[in-house]
Each structure stands twice: as C-alpha cells, then as structure tokens.
Amino acid sequence: MNSNTSNPLGAAKPYGILVVLWLVGWTLRVPILAAPPLATRIADSFGLGEAAEGALTMLPVVTIAFGAIPAAWIIAKFGLRIAIVAGLLVMTAASVARGQVPSPALLFAASAIMGLGVAVFQTALPAATRVWTPSHVALGSAVYLNGMMLGELSGAGLTLPIVLPLAGGDWRLALGLWAIPIVLIALLVALVRVPKDPSSQSETGLPQGPSLPKWNDLRVWQYGLLLASSVVAFFVVNAYSGSLLQSRGEYDAAEAFHFAYNAMPLAASFTVLMVPGWVGLRAPIAVAAVFSALGLAGFTILDGWASWVSAMVTGFAATIELILLVSLPPAIAKGIAVTRLSAGMTLISFSIAFLLTLLGGGLADRQDWLEMALMPSLVFMVVALAALGRSARYPGYE
Template identity: 30%
Template sequence: MNSPVTSRVSRATAVWSLVGLVLLTINLRAAITGIAPVLGELREAFGLSGAAVGVLTTLPVVCLGVFASVAPLVARRLGTDVAIAGSLVLITAGIVVRVVESPLSLFVGTVLAGAGIAMGNVLMPAVIKRVFPARVGSLTGLAMMLMAASGAVAAALAVPLDEAGGWRLALAIWAVPSAFALLVWGPLALRGRSSRPAETPARDADHSLLRSPVAWFVAAFMGLASLMFYVLMSWLPEIMRDAGYAPATAGMMMSTMMIVGIPLGFAVPVFAARLRDQRPVVFAVAAVMVAGLVGMMAVPSAGWVWVVVLGLGTGSAFPLAYTLLSLRSPNPSIAAGLSGMAQTGGYLLAGTGPFAVGVLHGATGGWNVPLVLLLVLVVPEAVFGLLAARPGLIRLREAKPAPRALPAPEPVR
C-alpha cells in the first residue's frame, strides 16, 4: 500500500511540514482582512483621502497578482521551503512596518505583507503535492477552510482590539502567528529538505495557454469572482457603518460573510466535481449575488440577511473557480500553468475593484453607485463562468516540428 507521504520525506519531517502548512495557511488572510474594519481609524490617524484609502485596500490584491508570478522563480532558485520561510519573513516584517506612525510605512508594510502572502499562497500547493501526494484534496480543502476562518477571525477581532489598545494593536497582533510559523519553517529551510522546487509548466505550455479561449474564460471568471470578494471584504464594514450599524457590528458582519463561506469551501468543489456540466452552479452563484446586492440597496435595514446571502455567493464563486482550474485541465502540468495564469491575471483584475469603488464612493458621497457597478459586473462574471463551466478540456496546439535539414550536396569532383 502506498504511503500518503512520499518516500523521500521522513515521517518526522512530514509531521513537521503538516504543522508548518497549518500555521502558514492561517497567515494568508489575516493581515489583509484585519484592515477593513479599522479603515475609519486609519483615515483619521494618517489623514488619508478617499483615493488613498482606495489604494490601501487595493495594494494587497495587486500584490497577490504581481508576486504570484515571482514565487515559482524564487522557489526554483532557493527551494520551496526556503521561499516559504522568506514569505513569512515578509509577512512579519510588513505587519511590523505598517504600525509605524507614517503614511509611507503603512503603504510599504502593506506591500511587504501582500508580497509574502502571495508567495505563500502560490507555494502552499507545491508542498502539499510533494509531501502528501495522496491527500491533495483533503489538505487543500483544509487549507481553504483555515484561510477563510483566519480571515474571519481577524475581521471580527479588529474593532475590539482597536477599542482595547488602538489601531496599532489591531494590526500588530497578527505578527505573532506569522513569527511563530517562521519558527517552524526555519528548520525546514535550513535542513534543505526542499530538494525539488515548485513545479512550473514549460514555457511553451504557457504560450499555448495564452492562445486558449477556455484558459482566458477560467482566468476571467476567477478574476471577477475575486474582485467581488475583495471589494466586499474591503468596503462592507464602511457600507454597514454608513447604513447605521455600530463599528463593532459592521466588523462582525464582514466576519459573518466570510464564516458563511467556510463550509462552502468543501461543499462546492465536491459537488461541482461530480457534475459533467458546472453551468447550473454558475447560474446559482449569479442569482445569489444579484439578490444580495439588490437587497442591500433596496432594504439596508435587513443588512444581516444580505450579508449572509452575499456570503453564500462569494463563498461559492471562489471555490468553484479553483475547481474549474482542475476540471478544465487535461493533466497536472496544464493545471499548474492555468493556475499561475489565472492567479496572476485574476488578482490583478481583482485589484482594480476596491480602488474603483473607493473612488466612486468619494465622488458620489454614497454607496448606491458602487453597488450598482458590482451588480453590473455580475453579468460578465456569469458569462465567463458559463463559458468556463462548459464540459470539455483545454486543448493546446502542439508545436510544429522543426523542418528537417536537407542533406548537404556532395562536392563536385
């Protein structure tokens, strides 16, 4: 019987790696989600304009896209475990830097933390495949659940921590779990256990994916699903506060939205993978998002209802997008290339959302226009989702073989 742990990894190292994976995943959302509930306090402390606040909420998502493409290169040169340890160094340093009372430090620290989160987010699946090849599904599901749960906890505790010790405590507290995770990954990096770097697809496969319509459909669907999630994560507390809810309640609402999505991280991939055609799931997600956004505009007094509805929508769309990465790929190499393409392009697209919504809110002085924009964006999200969810696999064009050289003519005698 095959062991769930690869033979080249000792059981002790596997257990140590499992502990490291758990600690890594709980640090891949908290430094981002803990900002939104205290945006008002940060605006006052630093005198930030509406556009500056929009940039602050956009930076982490942009970093997820930009540094997603850097992570495999670092892992290939230094090893995956060393690269993950470096990502935790960046997360910890970024959290510490941004609590310095300086607008520059706030933005620089956010970039550092975002870069570390992006690298950890990309390299985590490589470790799971290398150390636990027989448990990819269960550990990936566990990782998604822990990421969602840690993000929800960070959002829920942000305002109470701010009230207890100020915005510095609310932001700085998350350096503790990241530093603790670094203590676990440090020995793995020093031992050089990562003999195989993160797997990356061949360059020719990357170019072929760029010519595949299905690959673009999946990437666009993931990008728009991410955009919806990060816009709501960044601005939902402010929307609820302006609707008359107390700051602590508004923070709990964002936390609730993310908590609703935790079980869906398991349920949606399992259900979607059993279907030959995932388009009914896309229809359901789009309908739920429309209901939540319209309800928030029409009946804001029922805010808790719409928060749960939006949690169902965003909590289903994101796992569905990740599931489509595998379902549309004919082999692991294409799946890896599609994942890198979708995460880089998708997160860069998603990064425009929080900034655009912040600018619209500042220009209009209300939330109806930004919410209408999100409602309009549900249409292309559904269209690309339906195209990506059609049965079938990505077909890459085979490279044309090089022409055979003609034999050299014999010399005339």
C-alpha cells in the first residue's frame, strides 16, 4: 500500500469516527438490496415483466452512476458532512415513497431519486476516510466497506425472514421499516464531531481544485471498467436469482439462497481486513475477477446445489474485487482528487452494470429463457479482464 495510507507510529485509532463510518457504510446497500427479495411481490402489484423487474432492481444503480458527477460538485461546494447527511435523508425518503406510490411510473421515479441520494454520500465516503481518519486511511476504508457488506446481508438476507413478517406481509410497509435506523444514523452524522483536512483552507474540509473526473485520463476508464465487472457480477445475480430459482423449481431455497449469497460480501470484507496489503496490487484483483466470472458461468449453466455454490463463488470473489477497487482512490490519491477518481469510476461502473442487467432481462423476455438474463454480464466480465493492466502495483493519482 502507498505510504500515504500508512499509520504513524503510536497514532491512536479514532474509534468513534470508525463507528460512524461503519454505520454510514451499512446504509449504502440496505434500501437497494431490500428490493430483490420483494421483487416478485412488487412486480405482481404493478404487473411488471422480467425486464421491468430487473430494471427496478438496477435503476438505483444507474442513478448512483449518473449522480456521482453532481455528487462530486456537492461535496466540493458544501463539504463531506452535509453531503453525507443530505444523501442519507434523500435516500430514506425516496425508499419509503416506493411503498406508497400508486403507479409503476412513480415507483421507478422514487427508485431513481433513491439512487441519487445514495450517489451523494457514496461518493463522499472515500474522501471522508482520507479526511476523517488521516492516520488510518486503509482501516477507515475497510471499516466502512465492512459496514456496507453487512448492510447488503441485512437488506437482502433479513427482509423476508424478519422485516416482512414484522410488516404483516406487506412489502410496502417492509420498505418503510428499513428507513427507521437510517434516519437515526443520519442524525448521528449531523451531530458527531468530525475532523477537517489540515491542508484545507475552505469550509468544506477538502483542499480545493477541479471536482469533475478527468475523462481523458485512461486510468479513470481502466479502474471504472474493472469496477463495473465486480458491480454487475453481484447485482445481476441478486436481480434475477429469484426468477431463476422459481423457473428451475427451486424457489423453496430462495430465502436461504439470498441470505447465503449476501453473506459472501461480509466474508470477503473480513478477508480483505486480514490482508490490507492487497489494496493497490494488481494480482488480487485479477484472481478475484477470474473466479467471479467462473462462478457466474456456473450459476448460468448448472442447476441445484452446483449452481448455488457457483453463485457463492461469484458473490465472494466479486466483492473482494469491488472492495479493492473502491479502496483504490483514497489509497493512491489525496484531497479532491479522491472524489474525482471515485466519481468517474462510479459513473462508468454503475451505468454499465445497469445497461447489462437491463439488456439481459430484455433478451430473457424475448427468448423466453431466463438464463439469458445473465449472459451479457458474463461476456462483459470476461472482456473486462483486459483492463487489469500490467503493473504489479497501481501508481499514485493526482
């Protein structure tokens, strides 16, 4: 790992800030991944087809992508704390609104607004680890990403067995119940005392400079394509696994499958915590990308327990790849450059993931073969291996 992420001798760990980062990280995926387990109920309520069902799951993802660019401007203008709190509140309000709207059009609109809220504080978090935990940047990144992974497990794994029964089987109320802890976390971020970057002369807490990504920089595209591979691998399985299991006569295993699949990111995050030296290296990303593609291929062509194990491989490997890539900007950049690089990678990766998932759903509808929903993502993941590069360690970024 680059020297700018190392810990000075004797530097105390900022446990309070680490807790805040973990909690905010936990919120990143809860509203998004609470939807896939409820997808068949939502689709039945609004008469949605396979393509529309997949689009509903992935729409927040694409709005995260396009929201990353205005998010970078918001962070530079108003600062990290305001960006994180505002993003949390917008995300929560829109998530609750999804359960109250009367039409598919408003359902999709609320999902898009929810993604925009996520985009703001997701883009802010890499810079927050640099500013709020300056002596423990790698630890700060690992902690909030660990929170994100447990949030994925919470949203996807606890919705059916716990939250839906608490809501009396009403999927609309279930989405509302998930909002309660997120509002409390937003209040905590608003009240807690956080440090500013000592090199900053502005009220935002960040050194000033251009806030938009450098689109002529090939490394933004290189890292963005690699990140897209990990994002689409994880989300495409969540988007279509319920329908696939149902078509294979395996829907009785859906609850256990969703829980186990969304537990893989948590296991992956603890793996990276044990070997933080992987951040910035090419080899671990390459190995994870290969196994992620192999796992998705197995889930596509196999059935029964073999397909389930293959999906678990994808969930674990894709998450290791994602963690290492999301941790890259604060590890190799400083100040507003962290936000620029993160925003560019987010736009590229999440928009590609959305388009591939939507394309797969359309092909599945047209050919009446559900496995086709996974094929565009699988082909892209194989092609994206070419973006790994040749350097053993990814260089610094300005």
